[in-house]
Amino acid sequence: MLKYTSLLAHYDQNYPERAQPLIEHLLNVAFRARDLGSIIGLGSICQLIGLLHDFGKHYKDFQAY
Numbered sequence: 001m002l003k004y005t006s007l008l009a010h011y012d013q014n015y016p017e018r019a020q021p022l023i024e025h026l027l028n029v030a031f032r033a034r035d036l037g038s039i040i041g042l043g044s045i046c047q048l049i050g051l052l053h054d055f056g057k058h059y060k061d062f063q064a065y
Helices: 022-038 043-052 060-064
Strands: 008-010
Touching (some): 022 043
């Protein structure tokens, strides 16, 4: 079983130091979505959508890719 802290959202073979952990990516998107959604009164639902938008990247097939 993979630890959630070892899961990656983005990885560049040319620049491995730019790898972005999945949890960091999901939280960044969630907070940005909340801020934008708040403009139209949908901050909480947009935050949830942002948090879940790439959740499938936790599968081992994606992580192997």
